[in-house]
Every structure is written in C-alpha cells, then in structure tokens.
Amino acid sequence: MAILISGGQIIDPGRFNGIADLLIDQGRIASIGADVKAPTGVMKIAAEGRLVVPGFVDLHVHFREPGYEYKETIRSGAASAVAGGFTTVCCMPNTNPVNDNQAITEFMLERARAAGLANVLPIGAITKGSEGKELAEIGDLRRAGCVAISDDGKPVMSSLVMRRAMEYALAFDVPVVDHCEDLHLAEGGCMNEGLVSTELGLPGIPSAAEDVMVARNVALAELTGARLHLAHISTEGSVRMVREAKSRGIHVTAEACPHHFTITEEAVRGYDTCAKMNPPLRTWKDVQAIKDGLRDGTIDVIATDHAPHATQEKQQGFTEAPFGIVGLETALSLTLALVDEGVLSLEAAIGKLSTGPAHAFGLNKGTLAVGSDADVTIIDPHEQWKVDPTKFRSKSRNTPFAGWKVKGRVHTTIVGGRVVFDAAVGEQ
Amino acid sequence: MSLKRKDLLGLAPLSVDEITLILETADSFKEVTGREIKKVPALRGRTVVNLFFEPSTRTRTSFELAAKRLSADVINFSPSSSSVVKGETLLDTARNIEAMQADIIVLRHPSAGAAEALARGVKSSVINAGDGWHEHPTQALLDLYTIRERGLSFDGLKVAIVGDVAHSRVARSNIHALSKLGAEVRLAGPPTMMPWGVEKLGARVYRDLDEALRGVQVIMMLRLQLERQGRALFPTIREYARLYGLTAERVRLADSRAIVMHPGPINRGVEIAPEVADSLSSVILDQVANGVAVRMGILYLMSGAS
Numbered sequence: 001m002a003i004l005i006s007g008g009q010i011i012d013p014g015r016f017n018g019i020a021d022l023l024i025d026q027g028r029i030a031s032i033g034a035d036v037k038a039p040t041g042v043m044k045i046a047a048e049g050r051l052v053v054p055g056f057v058d059l060h061v062h063f064r065e066p067g068y069e070y071k072e073t074i075r076s077g078a079a080s081a082v083a084g085g086f087t088t089v090c091c092m093p094n095t096n097p098v099n100d101n102q103a104i105t106e107f108m109l110e111r112a113r114a115a116g117l118a119n120v121l122p123i124g125a126i127t128k129g130s131e132g133k134e135l136a137e138i139g140d141l142r143r144a145g146c147v148a149i150s151d152d153g154k155p156v157m158s159s160l161v162m163r164r165a166m167e168y169a170l171a172f173d174v175p176v177v178d179h180c181e182d183l184h185l186a187e188g189g190c191m192n193e194g195l196v197s198t199e200l201g202l203p204g205i206p207s208a209a210e211d212v213m214v215a216r217n218v219a220l221a222e223l224t225g226a227r228l229h230l231a232h233i234s235t236e237g238s239v240r241m242v243r244e245a246k247s248r249g250i251h252v253t254a255e256a257c258p259h260h261f262t263i264t265e266e267a268v269r270g271y272d273t274c275a276k277m278n279p280p281l282r283t284w285k286d287v288q289a290i291k292d293g294l295r296d297g298t299i300d301v302i303a304t305d306h307a308p309h310a311t312q313e314k315q316q317g318f319t320e321a322p323f324g325i326v327g328l329e330t331a332l333s334l335t336l337a338l339v340d341e342g343v344l345s346l347e348a349a350i351g352k353l354s355t356g357p358a359h360a361f362g363l364n365k366g367t368l369a370v371g372s373d374a375d376v377t378i379i380d381p382h383e384q385w386k387v388d389p390t391k392f393r394s395k396s397r398n399t400p401f402a403g404w405k406v407k408g409r410v411h412t413t414i415v416g417g418r419v420v421f422d423a424a425v426g427e428q
Numbered sequence: 429m430s431l432k433r434k435d436l437l438g439l440a441p442l443s444v445d446e447i448t449l450i451l452e453t454a455d456s457f458k459e460v461t462g463r464e465i466k467k468v469p470a471l472r473g474r475t476v477v478n479l480f481f482e483p484s485t486r487t488r489t490s491f492e493l494a495a496k497r498l499s500a501d502v503i504n505f506s507p508s509s510s511s512v513v514k515g516e517t518l519l520d521t522a523r524n525i526e527a528m529q530a531d532i533i534v535l536r537h538p539s540a541g542a543a544e545a546l547a548r549g550v551k552s553s554v555i556n557a558g559d560g561w562h563e564h565p566t567q568a569l570l571d572l573y574t575i576r577e578r579g580l581s582f583d584g585l586k587v588a589i590v591g592d593v594a595h596s597r598v599a600r601s602n603i604h605a606l607s608k609l610g611a612e613v614r615l616a617g618p619p620t621m622m623p624w625g626v627e628k629l630g631a632r633v634y635r636d637l638d639e640a641l642r643g644v645q646v647i648m649m650l651r652l653q654l655e656r657q658g659r660a661l662f663p664t665i666r667e668y669a670r671l672y673g674l675t676a677e678r679v680r681l682a683d684s685r686a687i688v689m690h691p692g693p694i695n696r697g698v699e700i701a702p703e704v705a706d707s708l709s710s711v712i713l714d715q716v717a718n719g720v721a722v723r724m725g726i727l728y729l730m731s732g733a734s
Contacts, residue, residue, distance in 0.1 A: 198623040201540040201562030201600055271541030315517055317539030319560065
C-alpha cells in the first residue's frame with residue numbers, strides 16, 4: 001500500500017531539509033515535494049510538527065539469539081529497534097554458538113525475516129569461536145549476508161591475527177570492527193579506573209586499555225589499507241587518535257554510544273549494575289571529548305551497543321554482574337539532547353543515526369533519496385516522556401536511564417514501505 | 429543515644445560525631461569485657477546473623493562474642509553450609525534470613541558494594557564486616573579505639589599506613605576516618621599497590637617508607653596477600669620485605685612512643701619483623717581485644733536498644 005506522509009519536516013541529512021510531503025510506493029521512496037500527487041487508496045499520515053527522517057541504522061546491537069533467548073530474541077530485539085526508530089540493526093556475533101559460519105548467519109537472517117520488523121544484518125566473527133586464533137570463513141560469512149566482521153567483546157589480542165584479518169577482509173571490502181580493549185590491562189576491572197573506583201573499592205579498567213588498542217588498530221589499518229571501524233570509543237585518547245588518523249587519510253570510522261556522551265563514572269556510585277558496561281562510563285573530560293568528536297566529525301556514528309541482560313543477572317553484585325545496557329529505545333532522546341545543548345545541529349544528529357552509520361558499513365540505507373528502500377521514522381522532537389523500562393519492547397530492562405525525563409519520541413516507524421511501529425498501537 | 433541510621437556500611441558516610449559516639453559507647457562495653465561475668469542483657473531477644481561469604485576467623489568470632497556478650501541470639505551462615513552453593517542470590521539468602529526475624533545482619537562479602545546492595549533490599553540493619561576492597565568499618569573503628577586508648581589525640585596525629593593500599597578495605601576505612609578526625613595520613617607501599625587518586629581522599633603518598641615513618645605516632649601495617657606476587661605487583665616477597673617490611677630499625681624512625689598496628693593475620697618476616705610484632709610498641713593484640721568491645725558498642729547502637 002502506498003503511504004503519504006504529509007506536512008512534516010523532512011530531514012535527509014546532506015540532501016534535503018524542509019517541510020514537504022513524502023510518498024512511499026511499492027516499498028520505495030516515490031517522491032518528495034510540496035504537493036505530491038497521491039494515488040487513490042493511499043494511507044495518509046499527518047506529520048505536521050514532526051520530523052520525517054531516514055530510519056535509523058544501529059551498527060552495534062546484541063540480539064542474543066541463538067543461545068541466550070531469555071535475554072533477547074531477534075524478534076524482541078527488532079521490536080525494540082523499531083520502537084526506538086531504528087529500521088536497520090547490525091547484530092554482533094557473540095551468540096552461542098558464535099556467528100562464525102554461514103549456517104548461523106542464515107539462521108539469524110531467517111529469524112529476522114520471520115519477525116518481519118526491522119532489517120537485521122548480522123556481523124560475522126573475525127576468528128573461529130571469537131577465540132582470536134584462526135580466521136573465521138570471512139568469505140562465506142560475507143556471501144551469506146554479514147555486513148562486517150568483529151570479535152566484539154572478545155577483542156583480537158594478537159596483533160598478527162588482527163593484521164591478517166584486515167588483509168583478508170580486503171578481498172571482500174568488508175569493514176573490520178574492533179572493540180578496542182587490551183584484555184591484560186583491563187583484567188578483572190568492572191568500571192573506569194579513577195577516583196570513583198578508588199573510593200568504591202572496585203577494580204578499574206584504565207582508559208589506556210582502550211587507547212593502546214585504538215593505537216594498534218590505527219597502525220594496522222595504515223599498514224593494510226583495511227576499512228577499520230572502531231566500536232563504542234569512550235576515551236579522550238581514542239578521539240584524539242581517530243582524529244589524527246583521519247587527518248592522515250587512514251580509512252577509519254568510529255562510533256560512540258549515547259551513555260558515553262551522557263553520563264560518567266559517577267553513575268556507578270551506589271553500585272548500580274545498570275551503570276556497568278564495557279567500555280565503562282568514563283569522566284567528564286572524556287564525555288566532553290566524545291561530544292567534540294561528534295561535533296567535528298571525528299565520530300561518524302552513534303550506535304547503542306544494545307546489550308540486554310536478564311534482571312537476575314543484573315541483580316548480582318557489581319563485580320559479578322555482566323557488562324551492558326539496553327539502548328535502542330532511549331538512543332534518540334539522548335541524541336536529541338545534544339541538539340538542545342548545541343553540540344550538534346538537528347540535521348547532524350539525525351545523520352549520526354542514519355547516513356553516518358550507513359556510510360561506515362557501506363549499507364544502501366539511511367537515506368530518503370527517491371528510489372531507495374522506504375525505511376522512514378517519524379518523530380515528535382518536542383514530546384517529553386519518562387523512561388519506564390517496564391514499557392520497553394526489549395525483553396530486558398537494564399538501563400541506567402530509568403526514571404529520566406527525556407525529550408523526543410518516535411511516533412511511526414516504516415520499514416520497506418510497511419508501518420512496523422506506531423506509538424499509539426505498538427509494533428505491527 | 430543511638431545512631432540515626434539503619435546500617436553501618438562504611439566510614440566514608442559517617443560524621444565525626446557519629447564516630448565519636450561509637451567510640452564512647454565502646455568504652456562502657458570495654459568495662460564489661462573486663463568483668464568476671466562478661467555479659468549484659470542489652471540485646472536479649474534480638475537476633476544477630478553473621479553472614480560470611482569469605483573465610484574469616486577473627487572478625488566473625490569477634491562479632492559472635494560481641495553479640496553473645498550482649499545476650500543476643502547469634503546464628504552463623506557461611507556459603508559452604510548454606511544454599512548459596514545452590515545458586516541463590518545474596519539478596520534472596522538475606523530475605524530468607526530476614527523472614528526469620530533477624531534484627532541485624534553482619535555481612536562479609538568478596539564483592540565491593542555487597543553490603544550496600546543488601547541494605548537496600550532488607551529491613552534488617554546491615555553491618556558491613558568487609559566488602560571487597562571497599563570498606564571494613566568495624567576494623568577501622570577498633571583501630572581508632574586502640575589509638576585513642578593509648579591516649580593519642582586524632583587532631584594532628586601522624587599515621588603511616590603501609591603496604592597494599594589498593595586492595596585493602598581496612599586502609600580505605602581508616603583513611604576516611606582518620607582524615608575526618610584531623611589526622612595526617614601518610615601512605616607508603618609499592619606504587620603498583622596505590623589506588624588511583626588516593627591523595628584526594630585526604631592522604632599523602634610517599635615513595636619511600638623511611639620518609640613516611642619519620643616522626644609518626646602510629647604505624648599501621650597492612651597484610652600482604654602473598655598470592656599477589658604472580659600479578660606483577662611486586663617482584664618477590666624478598667624484595668617486598670626489604671623495601672616495605674617494618675623492622676626494628678625502621679620503627680626507630682617514628683616517634684619514640686609510636687605504636688605499631690596490624691589488622692591481622694600477620695605474615696611474620698614479610699610486612700612485619702617478628703621482633704616488632706612482639707615488641708612493646710605493638711598493639712596488635714589490643715586491637716583484637718578492643719574489637720569485641722567496639723563491636724558490642726556498634727551492635728548496641730544499631731539495635732536501637734536503650
């Protein structure tokens with residue numbers, strides 16, 4: 001069915017920004033303009049006072065299927081995605097078994113098709129079992145539909161293996177994504193190493209654990225010419241090194257997570273396990289650096305690192321509880337806060353959630369160009385709401401933002417020309 | 429008088445008045461522990477549960493004695509003998525204990541923050557008997573009591589805390605309390621064992637132990653956990669003992685009436701030379717004795733009994 005979205009402010013970052021109508025037909029963007037001729041029987045969505053933007057693209061989610069369906073399934077994860085305005089999500093391979101072969105990739109794609117909500121694009125493992133030793137069958141993974149490779153969460157510690165992975169990936173033009181963490185430096189740590197960890201008596205993870213791996217990866221990207229994408233950078237040092245690498249023409253892109261530009265290690269006081277994630281919450285200096293990086297384009301992408309965990313897992317002690325928080329349903333509001341703060345223009349903020357990630361992975365997404373897939377999100381940028389984790393579509397509730405009053409809400413999410421989420425009725 | 433708080437989780441949140449109240453309350457119980465019949469009925473009908481997730485003889489026994497001398501009923505729970513090994517969470521274990529009407533839960537746990545998490549989840553009073561590297565408030569209070577008993581005043585008192593500060597809950601609690609009370613806190617130990625930014629808690633870090641000891645009235649030695657040797661924190665026990673062990677010669681650098689403390693158990697010949705541990709300046713056994721009186725005072729104040 002054709003859909004006419006009328007009267008909204010259409011923002012297609014870098015291409016168009018203005019009040020117009022948008023017509024979707026046969027699953028594609030058919031036209032944008034002042035007075036779009038709508039075919040008869042068209043479904044009409046009035047969008048006056050709202051933003052009409054490309055469906056968001058999240059390069060970093062954990063959907064836990066197969067293996068940990070009690071935390072999240074591909075269906076529940078996709079429902080969470082579209083409720084947060086994301087129409088395309090890239091799933092990290094740390095499932096059980098690890099997504100290091102085409103059978104798992106195909107299984108995930110099949111589950112995503114059955115859910116029919118969002119475009120779920122798997123990321124394959126770099127090494128077999130993400131054990132950091134032997135390369136996974138990256139060619140097969142790519143052919144089966146993986147859009148990138150990563151051993152996220154179990155970073156490749158051997159610089160030689162990483163070098164080989166980057167070289168090998170060149171054959172498929174596939175981005176290599178690294179969670180930058182020196183596991184020796186970080187060993188046993190559960191929060192940022194600093195004054196707060198000293199006071200709380202918690203083992204720390206120094207910024208240097210991230211910085212040394214960013215430095216290594218940049219050096220290897222320079223050596224190999226690979227497409228390097230740095231997951232969730234969180235330190236001032238990372239931002240500085242990425243900025244410098246880009247200025248020298250090294251092919252590197254970087255993402256930051258909303259929690260890393262919104263809150264600091266102070267949130268760990270009281271031992272709230274929902275403030276435990278990896279990389280850990282850092283200091284105000286780091287938060288400022290991340291914002292500067294977003295502003296000047298050093299950081300291309302805002303990604304959630306959506307990492308669901310069951311309540312009983314997060315009810316353990318701070319040192320025992322798993323790392324990670326859910327993020328899909330709060331990302332937009334936390335990103336729009338950067339607009340209010342003057343860090344990003346509205347268009348740039350939308351870009352970090354759509355065009356930015358699409359470019360980083362070379363996905364044919366994140367745009368409202370005529371002829372492209374009709375993945376569209378309609379937002380009320382002013383609506384205030386209170387974060388209530390019990391209302392999340394995700395199976396998990398682990399967020400440090402519970403009870404926060406935030407601004408900016410997704411009203412309608414359209415994937416491939418089909419309304420998959422409507423705030424009034426839920427996902428469809 | 430009683431403490432206006434449900435739980436004793438650490439010394440960081442306590443005011444000077446609260447610390448003083450605890451020490452003064454302990455005075456009257458010190459007198460009780462010196463009697464032939466070492467028992468008062470203050471906590472008759474109350475139940476104290478010792479919930480210990482880490483091996484401990486000294487602290488658990490001290491709490492048990494303290495509770496018994498106050499006529500409370502005492503139950504000891506330890507993970508090997510309870511359902512914890514069956515996968516029950518700390519909170520569930522504690523709620524079960526609470527359902528049996530425990531008035532006070534004394535918790536020792538390897539994870540920092542465990543006492544705080546427990547305190548949020550149960551109505552019983554929670555006393556932190558050591559949580560990870562975070563705090564061990566009753567140990568620091570008995571240390572303060574022992575210092576005060578020696579007639580030393582805290583204001584301007586020079587105290588050296590020596591050893592593995594990073595992994596020590598005893599050190600953290602003492603740094604908080606001593607700096608609040610106006611003492612000058614000096615820290616010495618391998619830089620690998622100094623936590624980030626510890627100066628901001630009100631202490632001064634010394635590179636050299638001799639320098640740190642000069643003129644101090646109190647030397648507080650920390651236990652070296654020997655298993656840390658493999659963790660690149662120090663090369664050998666031999667070198668550690670040479671650089672950071674308290675010898676009789678080093679004691680002479682301190683004030684002539686300086687006292688030597690140690691939370692125990694001690695590694696003789698490692699962080700403390702045997703002749704120092706057994707010398708007249710050593711108050712290590714006074715600390716143990718005072719532990720009971722101080723914990724009686726704390727249990728009494730926490731129970732709200734009058």
